Amino acid sequence: MRQVERAIFDLRRGLPVVLRTPQEDILIQPLEGIDDTALAELANTAGHAPSLVITKHRLARLGAIAPDDADAVHLPLGRHHRARDIVAWAMAAMAEPPNAHAPEPASAAETAALGLMRRGLLVPAALSARVDATQREALAALIDDGTLLGVALDDVQRYGEGDTTSLKRISEADVPLADAEHARFVLFRESDGLREHLAVLVGDPADWTDAVPVRLHSACLTGDLFGSLRCDCGEQLRTSVAAISERGGGILLYLAQEGRGIGLANKLRAYGLQDAGLDTVDADQVLGFGEDERQYRAALQMLAELDVTRIALLTNNPEKIAAMSLGGIDVVGREACYGQLNEHNRRYLSAKAERAGHWLEDLLESPDASDRRVPRRDTSGSL
Numbered sequence: 207m208r209q210v211e212r213a214i215f216d217l218r219r220g221l222p223v224v225l226r227t228p229q230e231d232i233l234i235q236p237l238e239g240i241d242d243t244a245l246a247e248l249a250n251t252a253g254h255a256p257s258l259v260i261t262k263h264r265l266a267r268l269g270a271i272a273p274d275d276a277d278a279v280h281l282p283l284g285r286h287h288r289a290r291d292i293v294a295w296a297m298a299a300m301a302e303p304p305n306a307h308a309p310e311p312a313s314a315a316e317t318a319a320l321g322l323m324r325r326g327l328l329v330p331a332a333l334s335a336r337v338d339a340t341q342r343e344a345l346a347a348l349i350d351d352g353t354l355l356g357v358a359l360d361d362v363q364r365y366g367e368g369d370t371t372s373l374k375r376i377s378e379a380d381v382p383l384a385d386a387e388h389a390r391f392v393l394f395r396e397s398d399g400l401r402e403h404l405a406v407l408v409g410d411p412a413d414w415t416d417a418v419p420v421r422l423h424s425a426c427l428t429g430d431l432f433g434s435l436r437c438d439c440g441e442q443l444r445t446s447v448a449a450i451s452e453r454g455g456g457i458l459l460y461l462a463q464e465g466r467g468i469g470l471a472n473k474l475r476a477y478g479l480q481d482a483g484l485d486t487v488d489a490d491q492v493l494g495f496g497e498d499e500r501q502y503r504a505a506l507q508m509l510a511e512l513d514v515t516r517i518a519l520l521t522n523n524p525e526k527i528a529a530m531s532l533g534g535i536d537v538v539g540r541e542a543c544y545g546q547l548n549e550h551n552r553r554y555l556s557a558k559a560e561r562a563g564h565w566l567e568d569l570l571e572s573p574d575a576s577d578r579r580v581p582r583r584d585t586s587g588s589l
């Protein structure tokens with residue numbers, strides 16, 4: 207599995223990697239940062255022009271449908287195609303590849319490669335080239351001398367299942383907070399080392415109520431740390447810690463899911479697209495992402511490790527409740543958790559309500575949004 211982790215790092219550096227099957231070798235290169243030289247080199251190493259691999263979300267954005275509901279498709283390219291155009295076809299708002307309406311389902315290797323790129327927080331779009339028989343020996347030499355990394359497709363497909371991303375409890379300490387003086391931070395690391403998540407334990411677990419108040423908070427560097435007005439995250443973070451403390455203690459899970467799981471680099475790209483007129487869901491789709499790429503496996507593992515099985519969630523997001531329930535957690539209560547509405551985040555919050563079904567009506571319809579900042583007991587709804 208370490209080869210797979212190395213492959214993610216090579217892809218993040220913009221380097222091609224070779225996915226190997228008993229029948230063939232496939233060269234994969236992320237589209238981010240590609241230029242004409244790299245494009246020509248890829249074609250020469252493989253012995254022919256590559257294809258462009260994009261997700262079904264990107265294809266939908268181009269107005270086409272993936273055959274057989276495939277997760278990804280590939281579009282053959284010619285040697286005359288330029289890197290700049292190909293990059294635009296994969297991730298610009300208004301650019302359409304010439305053959306978008308005749309996509310072929312991506313091969314297993316191509317689909318697996320996009321999975322690695324997501325794990326590496328890259329735009330899920332790649333160049334792929336099946337290595338020609340005439341080039342196989344030369345390619346094997348490049349792998350042998352360390353120029354290229356070769357990874358078995360089998361390993362890539364098994365990666366991410368089970369053990370590779372299971373959490374280890376690494377370290378912990380008391381960290382008194384302005385909103386909860388009695389707080390303890392417990393850090394967990396995914397076993398491949400790529401992501402770290404925090405459990406912030408508020409109060410003394412012995413005093414917690416039977417249904418432990420829990421907030422699942424997805425990281426938002428811009429909002430949590432800098433107080434960005436584009437979203438409501440920073441205020442949700444602070445008010446939920448205060449609310450948990452007021453309710454006798456509980457847990458805030460700070461999840462490494464920046465940008466709904468697409469990463470900070472892509473969130474900033476998505477912000478650029480939103481400034482050009484798209485809403486938060488469409489902007490992510492332009493980049494090839496689904497409307498919410500988050501998974502809650504880490505949260506479930508942390509709750510299990512902390513021996514918590516019954517919770518009251520502070521959230522406006524029905525998906526979080528569904529994810530916990532599906533994972534075997536008894537969600538016995540739900541409480542709203544609002545930030546403050548302002549002219550910069552109104553559109554974002556409206557899109558969350560309208561497109562993703564978040565329960566934000568009270569906030570969006572409030573004549574004076576500022577009275578909605580602190581989550582209150584009386585807003586708790588039945589499930």
Ligand SMILES: Nc1nc2c(ncn2[C@@H]2O[C@H](COP(=O)(O)OP(=O)(O)OP(=O)(O)O)[C@@H](O)[C@H]2O)c(=O)[nH]1
Pocket residue numbers: 422423424425426427436437439442463464465466467468473476477486490520521522523526543554558564
């Ligand atoms: N892709 C993308 N992510 C965004 C955008 N604005 C905020 N985010 C991210 O959205 C996530 C918000 O997470 P949470 O605060 O857990 O919120 P939520 O899903 O709205 O659910 P609740 O707050 O629990 O109701 C964070 O990871 C932010 O970084 C955006 O415009 N695009």
Ligand SMILES: [Zn+2]
Pocket residue numbers: 426428429430437438439440
């Ligand atoms: Zn935010």
